[in-house]
Amino acid sequence: MGGRSGQDRIFHYLPLSFCASWIATLTFLLRGSLVTLNTDLTKLPTDMPATAPDYFLNVPQLLERMRRGVDEQIAQKGGVAHAIYSRAKAAWLRKKEQKSQLGDAVWLGIATSVVFPAIRKKMVGGNLKALICGSAPLIPETQDYFAMLGIAVLQVYGLTETTGICTMDDPNHVAPGRVGPAIPGIEMRLSDSDEIIVRGPNVFPGYWNRPQQTAEVLRDGWFRTGDQGEMDGSGNWRIVGRIKNLIILGSGHKIAPETIEEEIARSLPGAQQVVVVGNGRGYLSAIVTGNVSGEQVQAALHAVNPDLPHYKQVRAFHLRQEPFSIDNGMLTANGKLKRDLISARMKDEIEDMYRVKQAV
Numbered sequence: 566m567g568g569r570s571g572q573d574r575i576f577h578y579l580p581l582s583f584c585a586s587w588i589a590t591l592t593f594l595l596r597g598s599l600v601t602l603n604t605d606l607t608k609l610p611t612d613m614p615a616t617a618p619d620y621f622l623n624v625p626q627l628l629e630r631m632r633r634g635v636d637e638q639i640a641q642k643g644g645v646a647h648a649i650y651s652r653a654k655a656a657w658l659r660k661k662e663q664k665s666q667l668g669d670a671v672w673l674g675i676a677t678s679v680v681f682p683a684i685r686k687k688m689v690g691g692n693l694k695a696l697i698c699g700s701a702p703l704i705p706e707t708q709d710y711f712a713m714l715g716i717a718v719l720q721v722y723g724l725t726e727t728t729g730i731c732t733m734d735d736p737n738h739v740a741p742g743r744v745g746p747a748i749p750g751i752e753m754r755l756s757d758s759d760e761i762i763v764r765g766p767n768v769f770p771g772y773w774n775r776p777q778q779t780a781e782v783l784r785d786g787w788f789r790t791g792d793q794g795e796m797d798g799s800g801n802w803r804i805v806g807r808i809k810n811l812i813i814l815g816s817g818h819k820i821a822p823e824t825i826e827e828e829i830a831r832s833l834p835g836a837q838q839v840v841v842v843g844n845g846r847g848y849l850s851a852i853v854t855g856n857v858s859g860e861q862v863q864a865a866l867h868a869v870n871p872d873l874p875h876y877k878q879v880r881a882f883h884l885r886q887e888p889f890s891i892d893n894g895m896l897t898a899n900g901k902l903k904r905d906l907i908s909a910r911m912k913d914e915i916e917d918m919y920r921v922k923q924a925v
Contacts, residue, residue, distance in 0.1 A: 573598040574692065576618035578609070578627060580898045585699060585721075585729030589622060610634075610688075617690030625703040626900030628696065628718070629837075632710050635684055636834075649680050657713045681714045688714075695719050695736065700899035702804050702823065705742035706831055712741070720744040722804060726788055727751075728767040732802050746800040753802065760808060761794040762787040793821055810904060812844050818876040820849070825869075825877060832865035833857055837888040840907060841879060842915055848880040850918040852911060854888040881918040883911075 575593045577600055579586040593600045601616045603609060606627070613621065639650050653676030656669035685693070696711065699721040708718045722744040723730035731753060734745035747753045751765035768788045771779035782789045793805040806821030813819050822841035829839045829851060837855035853862050862882050870878040889895035895903055895910075908915065 573620060574616060574618045575600045576603065576613050576616050576621040577601065578603050578606075578621070578623050579700070580604075582898060583700070583729075584725040585723060586622075588729045606630075614687060614690045617692045619692050619694045620697055621689060621693065621695075622697050622699075624700045624900045625698060625707070626701075626896070628698060628703060628707050628711070631688065632707055633837075635688065646680055649676050653677075653680065654713070657709075661709065677715070685714055685716060689716065697721060699723070701901050702742075702744075702827075704827055704830060708739075708741040712739075722802060723767075724790055726769045726782070727763055727765075727790075728769070730767070731763055734801075738799065738801075740797070740799070740801050743797070743801040743803045745802065747802070753796075755794065755796070756789070758808070759793045759795070759805070761790045761792045761802070761804075763790060764788070812841065812849065814843060814849070814876060815845055815847050816876060820877055822849075825849070825873070825879065826851075828869045828873075829853075829865050829879065832868045833861060835861065838902070840889070840902060840904070842908060842918075844908075846919055848876075849878065850881040850883070850915070851879045852883050852885055852907070852914070854885045856886065857884065859884060883914045883918055885911075885914075 573593075573596070575598050577586070577590060577593075579589070581587060581590070581602075590600060590602075601612070601618065603612055609627075639647050649672065652672040656665070656672045659665050659669055660673070685691075689696075693716060695717040697719050703718065703720055708720070711718045717736060717739065719734040719736060719739065720743070721730055721734070722732040730748060731751055732745045732747050734740075734743070739745075751763065751767055753761060753763050756762050764787045768783075768786075771783060782791075791808050793808055795803050795805060797803070806823035810822060811819050812822055820841075820843075825841050826839040829841075830836055833839065833853065833855075835855055835857045836853050838853070840852040840854075841849055842852065843849040851862075851866075859882075862884065866879055866882070887893070889902060889907065891898060891900070895907055897903060
């Protein structure tokens with residue numbers, strides 16, 4: 566498949582039921598880009614390399630799946646490629662932590678010359694300039710992983726009420742775990758409760774025939790996003806979590822579960838999801854999906870808990886082999902956890918965690 570000279574080729578996965586997806590698609594077409602739409606994840610491994618796009622729009626869940634798929638395929642293949650890949654991954658992590666060892670540069674050099682280009686070509690074709698990811702926060706380790714392969718991941722942040730976009734990573738200054746600065750013409754700041762509020766021509770005028778709800782979110786020209794965030798000295802934003810997802814313990818402590826879930830997931834490579842619960846309870850617990858053992862979860866919690874205040878420490882867990890997915894109704898169409906539904910469907914398992922606490 567080819568386009569005219571200078572024409573960008575876009576591979577677009579995001580569901581068209583979302584404002585950002587429609588706006589992006591129309592923008593691509595207005596720019597004269599060649600757009601390929603994908604609605605079947607099973608065809609992604611063949612469709613994307615065949616399209617060889619310049620840009621690929623996606624969601625965090627899909628990038629996580631792609632990352633795990635590469636790990637699994639190379640592990641199954643074994644041999645020299647697996648040995649180089651494993652050593653290079655370990656060397657990359659040590660380099661990020663400024664703990665490089667003798668020989669790390671050699672393994673990274675070999676992988677960068679031989680293994681990583683082969684992965685890139687098989688995964689996304691040979692023309693990719695960037696993966697553009699939105700709809701939910703992306704785990705920093707996944708963004709780092711693609712950077713190791715030589716693939717830039719640019720995060721964007723926005724809501725339907727803000728016409729789909731407020732921020733985007735600067736390609737020259739990507740900070741893993743952050744979603745970039747506000748785009749020109751848009752103002753963003755924090756309210757007293759660390760809620761992100763937005764003002765600009767992108768903000769909607771109100772909800773159709775819902776004046777009360779409009780008045781709740783639009784105040785003095787500022788739109789209240791419902792997201793908690795923080796901004797660093799460079800103007801890069803980080804999304805901490807949704808205010809409505811806050812867990813309020815019996816002690817009164819208010820906790821954003823997303824950051825704790827990310828920390829635990831970093832120590833559990835085999836886990837597909839970590840969901841922290843505990844509303845109204847005496848302590849936090851976690852549901853962990855994927856191919857992990859109780860011993861691995863305990864080790865992860867032992868690594869994470871000491872760096873957290875006592876009220877943010879996870880004291881019990883439940884293992885669930887089947888991941889939460891769109892197919893089983895536990896994720897939204899763009900990969901976000903349906904936390905209320907998960908709590909309702911797993912009520913008995915959650916109760917068990919507070920009757921018999923597993924030692925962590």
